[in-house]
Amino acid sequence: MTDVFFAVCPRGIEDVLAVELQALGAQAVKATAGGVEFGGTLATAYAANLHSRVASRILWLVASGGYRNEADLYALAHDIPWENEFTPQQRLRVDVTAVRSPLQSLQFATLKIKDAIVDRAREQTGERPTVDRAQPDVQVLAHLDERNVRLYIDLSGESLFKRGWRADKGEAPIKENLAAALLLLSGWTPDQPLLDPFCGSGTIVIEAACMATGRAAGLNRRFGFEKLKGYDRAAWSQLQSAARAAVNDAASFSLTGRDISTGVVAIANANAVRAGLGAALDSGKLQFEAGDARAGAPTAPAGMIVTNPPYGEQSNPRSASVPAMMGDVATQLKRQFAGWQAWLLSSDRQLPRQMHLRESRKTVIFNGALECRFFRFDMVAGSNRKAAPAELPG
Template sequence: MENNFKMIAKTFFGFEEILAKELTQLGAQEVEQGVRMVSFVGDKGFMYKANLALRTALKILKPIYSFRANNDQALYKGVASINWSRYINANQTFVIDATVHSQNFNHTEFVSQKCKDAIVDQFRERTGQRPSIDKAFPDLRINIHIDRDQVSVALDTSGNSLHQRGYRTATNLAPINEVLAAGVLLLSGWDGQTDFLDPMCGSGTFLAEAAMIACNIPANINRKEFAFEKWKDWDNDLFDKITDSLLGKIREFHHTIKGYDKAPSAVSKAKDNIKNANLEEYITIKEDNFFETEKNSEGKLHIVFNPPYDERLDIHMEEFYKNIGDTLKKNYPGTNAWFITGNLEALKYVGLKPSRKIKLFNASIESRLVKYEMYEGSKRTKFQEVQE
């Protein structure tokens, strides 16, 4: 269709495949995986839908122009060749986010300044006025990406990172990023068809994301705003139509989602966040020490959690991770247990053989998402049952 255009969804390393699957299921066209990104094609309504519904996207960019530049003059000229009055007025504000991988340009700040000059000078020459820079609440957020001599200019449709869902107002030390949590859940195969437990729930991020996946609730339905709401072609009626369509696809959930944490402050914060997300009917949170609990439901149980791994904490990591393995083995039969950790050394002390191990990054920390299959009885007995 002639109203379609290319977009780029940014994501974390290791999430490219699940993001591509999300986009395909949502109805995107020409979906192609890259490194920490997936490109796709859709119209304005789909741009709204992608921002509202994608769980593993950090940003949705709309490319508008690309060119080659080996020096600052060529960079200035390329950015100045774009008709910026299509996107912003002289009395509005903008900001530039630059990413640079090039020997020709050494500093992102310099690139941002040069691109800003090109835009401001264009308006000043044409109108005698100029738009201002506003880093906090700009009317237009522009993304400049330079790879060697290739410059890509895009409009940031999202604004603040899409991990800022809008429901988490209270956090503990080092809370897991919401997009990272959603990606971990999807990688674990969580689909809402069993009971769910986060035994070290902290501020409740896994619980909230698990409930939204189970019920097909749009990931960013609680978000206050998106960058495209300030654009010249903002269509409020279309946005409302897209939102209503997504809300109409929410499904019922017939299992339990539970969270434990031994810290009363964490339990309180988690309950506040779940209330903010309007998910209280699906989630139960209580104060408890995972190492003193046991499986209290029949059938399969899906466990996902983010145990502490920072040596600065007052925790003996070797003993702590050994207790994780012991508790799973003794008290949680019939369970698929997944957790993510950045302490690769402590992982050796779990004492269980993972059936899967996936490399991810938690911020800049290289981490592993591991899966432990806890059988009813021994693994040998389970294998014999399958053979029979």
């Protein structure tokens, strides 16, 4: 049976997610702001949870309809046979998101939908489900637009950026699904040497290593759908076994993360071990090392840099102010990285100016609430000279 699902993702990477979902066999794939709608079976949705590197969560559409007020929301939610999906013993959480909804209070809307689910359960079973926002077993999500409401059951549970390997964060880590999206947007492929000169806790390089070794994003975690009544354990086991069999630690690649802070380099190493990448570390195909981006040498004659340097106030105390430091980093790139492509994520629109470089591409991406740009700079031989294409006049 075909159902409708919605994959949520950070704004700016919907198209990357749509391509990913299509490759997983999703049908009627439609990117909208903040996510992608798709059709498929429950197994398609399981596969999306397991394999999508970019989605934040996968939602299952259980009902939709028009509404004008909170009473309409209550009626719609009360009509849904939730008892087919979960029991009153399971802890429930309800959330509402909205775009241009005429309702005064989303909190009140949330309350009405929660009441409808709880009232129905009591009528059907005589038992009252417990609401638990901190540790729910089941999450219901309502999305309101001007006239319509869509009610979903969340199939992911914890957000999908939580792969299960991160123990320590370092300074301002980016989320795992955003790191994966940067790699996919950049067009990096595992046969290209990759360097993150501001690697922090290692997120970008670890995501790259998981791609290079064919490790499914959700191989080491649990999912919300495992707690639902209709959970198809056989279909899930089959997907998991195939994903385990696809891991290829013999693949060859060259991935390097550097950071000025030895403390975060240790964190990155520990994170990589927890991600199952110990063999890649031992063989040197994956490495984290201490180093200053203003002085670091390339790891190959040509390759790709994908990184998010410090911006705004975040900077290591041992570094100069961020704009001055980025100027020095650019000098190093121009001198030593001819033949490399550099992709930098920053909330600072002035970054190309600080680096005296002209970007060849720029994509707006949201890192949480922070509007960022993902700049591409092509480092060509002699690009520190004025005439070179990437060079901006001083």
